[in-house]
Amino acid sequence: MEYCKWCGNKSLVKNGRTSKGVQRYKCKSCKGTYRIGDKRIKYGLEKRIKVIKMYLEGIGIRSIERLEEVSSTLIIYWIRHFVELIRKELRNVNIPEKLEDIEILEIDELFTYYKKRKIEPMSGVLLTETGIKFLISK
Structure with a gap:
């Protein structure tokens, strides 16, 4: 099971695909979106x-x-x-x-x-x- 990269929560749902066909996910708790393998850093x-x-x-x-x-x-x-x-x-x-x-x-x-x-x-x-x-x- 994947964890949210922003808040660490497990409550993820699928959220469409990128233009290259990679699956996107959305966290139910913090509303953050990302794709698996996304290495960009979000600075607070x-x-x-x-x-x-x-x-x-x-x-x-x-x-x-x-x-x-x-x-x-x-x-x-x-x-x-x-x-x-x-x-x-x-x-x-x-x-x-x-x-x-x-x-x-x-x-x-x-x-x-x-x-x-x-x-x-x-x-x-x-x-x-x-x-x-x-x-x-x-």
Whole structure:
């Protein structure tokens, strides 16, 4: 009997087939779906938050990749997703109009990474306001 790869429960039911004809399963308890032999890893919210905190503390993307065993591509994806969430939150926050009022904490290797790969450049700065760190990216 197979166990759910997300929660470990035995309550699995068949849930169709993939485009290549491989059987899919669904867990009744956690509603997770997968196929037997699927080796992809699902990272939990705790892992994502830990990676974002490491990035905000100044640890480079490649160092995080090495320490947490998460690909740099996925780390960059998580950072971009986090930036979008912050942008939504910043619409309700008054950002200082003068640059002198903003303390720049870090500009990370994202810009050089994209420049090296000849992809449209992306850079970011961390802004602090009342102890909360914001990552602003263009």
